[in-house]
Amino acid sequence: MDKILRINMSVNGKPEAKVHPLGDYAGLGGRGLTSAIVSKEVPPLCHPLGEDNKLVIAPGLLSGSAAAMSGRISVGCKSPLTGGIKEANSGGQAAQVMARLGYAAIILEGLPENDKLYKIVINKDGVQFHEDNTLKMLGNYDTVDRIKSEFGDKVACISIGQAGEMKLGSASIAFTNMEFRPTRHAGRGGVGAVMGSKGVKVIVIDDAGMKMRSPKDPEKFKAANRQFVAGLKKHPVTGEGLPAYGTNVLTNVVNEAGGLPTNNFKAGRFEGAPKVSGEALADMIKERGGNPTHGCHRGCVIRCSGIFHDELGNYLTKQPEYETVWSHGPNCGIDDLDTIAILDRMDDDFGVDTVEMGATIGVAMDAGLAEFGDKEAAINLVKEVGKGTPLGRILGSGAGITGKVFGVERVPVVKNQAMPAYDPRAVKGMGVTYATTTMGADHTAGYCVTANLLSVGGTIDPLSPQGQVELSRNLQIATAAIDSTGMCLFIAFAILDQEETFNALVDLINAFSGLSLTGDDVSELGKTVLKVEREFNRQAGFTEKDDRLPDYFLKESLPPHGVTFNVTDAELDSVFNF
């Protein structure tokens, strides 16, 4: 995995692929690599949909090896949604397959001629480009079916739906899972719009004939991996909660804590929460012959994803994630899992970020386009996105633009990206992360739910401003490092609480790479990634004024705890003091 595949979409009118050595980027993977490339090669003031933006797809440092949990992939670019740097992270099979082909990154550059739409096939023999306008405005499911009929289901697909082709701000990039379904998404920040602007509908990656990547020290690697897996199995979150109920195990927890944003962030507790909880979802899935305990990529031992069947027992979609259940459920006053699953399926098919989409529907409901709780109206609104009507384009452009077009003041965004499933007033650590991360409001960037609600890595009162900045800072640093390894972020639960599991991870990296990193080195890597990202954003025009929540979170008190967001501006400005 020591080469970069650069694809320029128009060299004398035709796309062209060239393989380059990693060069200056050696030693980087995942988010570390995407952010380094974007930062070095993309002009911060360029138009996100223009020829100067680049879409960088990079597996992690350990991807393609036998290391457990190493199948995450990073997608980087200048974001059409935030205008800043973006790394969106996904599961699925592509990380492993790309890594086995030896590619540390694929970079899409330039713009195609005349709105041409391409299928790109990458295998051990090289790269082929097929202009294929019959793929135009297909959903991800149909696109992947077409690929399956041509290539079988052993390849991996990276594709966009209608939203990406329309270059909408909420457009995601889909990655096929183990069953060759387009259910794993680099969701946030409109990365699918950048892929759409490059004229790439789908990238087919075929690792036939290639082998698993082998570690420098196979024995040490094997031992470290064994201990790492044992640590994950031992921890109650990664060993019990997530496998049994998926990420939606959080609905009851966050609702109980009064931090579940309800009806477009008007309350922190939702009466219908138990009906859409992880427990209810797992029961329903089992009853219908689905599977609530399933990995999003091979090598996953936590297995928090799952397979959702409809009432007739037929496959409908993946088990909706907590953030999806929340965004289309409580955030819109909806307490029906079947409705949420239909919306999840549509989001995956059209290729939109489920967090942004649900938050947008909440804003649309505040604008009077539908009543909170109206399931059918919510479904009809999302359908508009797939149709590409003017209304669908507004909604697909995200919560910020929807708020502007409909004159709504209460729009829960930071850097124009919608907040996820934790009200920042009642889970203040998350508020600090939303405000300050380079990514726009994002939960994964520094997941303070750990110490705020789960007593993982310590305990910090979620309702108090005390300690939240330090918590968020440390988690943002750790996350930037983990996102560079290709490891699933959920390993954080175990490595924060169990020193031996953290050490096993460091051993795993060292045994694989032949390096002698320490825990401090990992932390330094995280800091470097964040600094690079902050500097890109600064050059793109961001200031500390962009590290703020919308002012209504500071003024409007949230039931049931009656809290506002009261971490001071000065405290927020100290997050990156390292």
Added chain:
Amino acid sequence: MDKILRINMSVNGKPEAKVHPLGDYAGLGGRGLTSAIVSKEVPPLCHPLGEDNKLVIAPGLLSGSAAAMSGRISVGCKSPLTGGIKEANSGGQAAQVMARLGYAAIILEGLPENDKLYKIVINKDGVQFHEDNTLKMLGNYDTVDRIKSEFGDKVACISIGQAGEMKLGSASIAFTNMEFRPTRHAGRGGVGAVMGSKGVKVIVIDDAGMKMRSPKDPEKFKAANRQFVAGLKKHPVTGEGLPAYGTNVLTNVVNEAGGLPTNNFKAGRFEGAPKVSGEALADMIKERGGNPTHGCHRGCVIRCSGIFHDELGNYLTKQPEYETVWSHGPNCGIDDLDTIAILDRMDDDFGVDTVEMGATIGVAMDAGLAEFGDKEAAINLVKEVGKGTPLGRILGSGAGITGKVFGVERVPVVKNQAMPAYDPRAVKGMGVTYATTTMGADHTAGYCVTANLLSVGGTIDPLSPQGQVELSRNLQIATAAIDSTGMCLFIAFAILDQEETFNALVDLINAFSGLSLTGDDVSELGKTVLKVEREFNRQAGFTEKDDRLPDYFLKESLPPHGVTFNVTDAELDSVFNF
């Protein structure tokens, strides 16, 4: 004119008016006053449609007096379009009428309860509020007709159309002219959306029983006014060009210079320009019994506005301004004055900025919503705004949002406000003003067409970057001062070229106010206004990165001269070095 009328739209659920002394704001008028109030009283990070924003309406220092040209009015707020400070300037009768009632400013504050819509009546006896939901979603023409039937046509109206009620980013505020038609607009920056958010449909101002404001030194005032008027009459632009052909005298001039943005800024010369020129327009107006030489307010001696009749000889709209002719004409490939006049009428009626609207239609045409040159399609697109359809709301939100929703890269905006009728590559002084003014792309903020194309106030090659920064700086300072006097900006042509006319203006101000200002004091006033505005924007998160043109202007060469915008970033950053 020593008091401020503060109207809070909800004090215990009801609107309430209070009269305050000018206090700290004494000595300020027009833009100087609106920017001082916004800067001091509006939190820079507040939501523009929220309760913390304020809408400030202020006549100039000389408004309501017998001084010629003193009927301009300033509207200030935090702009929903740019997110920065905004002063939008209009003609019409309101400035004189308000000034005679003694109000230096009306400030709308707070938010009404439950989407109530108000008519506010202000006269010598005080302020009355009438909740009147029958006005909902009326155009400005119908609104003004309703007021006329109730109050006659001697009052002045300040109103919003459908766009303001929908809180769209291009919504303007209409001011009635001498014939009681809603044809003069504070157009830019979405000020109408702020009035809409305050729940105010129309303000009726009645100065019955009030007298003209009298100067401290009547004799000196009279003499200065006489000399000032003589100077305006003598100058070829204010004495001949503007009265004969209106502002549209510029179409042939700018087209000849290769700076007339054509087909969404793809060329600088338009084949059909002669068909829509000021000369052609004046001929058509005279033929049909309209009037091409008419003031926008009483006391105007330049009389560049006019009255446009349709083919049957019936009133249709005001004589379209140059920027309107351009935005709906050449910028959309349209060479038909009747089409442009219909669009002008619709813009005034719905209450949208004609510059933003035409630029938006150009972007929509690039998005494929219509062909360049398709007159009927342009009319139909603007009709959508009045209907409030999703498409209409997108378009009414301005060029920036339209570009985002439809995935268009070439969007001619700075700080999200559309560029007016001068391509910044071929009229580089205007490019400097677009990039650096506090207002977002705006021609009136520092009108470098003077020395760039008209040899007024000197001659500076429009195609060269040399000297443009100094030119723009000086004009931005002078403009900020003129905008504070209530004087029409067009006096600048005469005062830049004729020292005795400038001195007459200073004498006029001194004779009226009893002060002893010098030319330097006027310049200092302008600098102070700009500094206050820059500081507001800085606190709202603006940096030097916001003082840039979209990057395609730096890369894409403009026919016929084959020029790009090549004033350096460092030069742009030196504009405010004073």
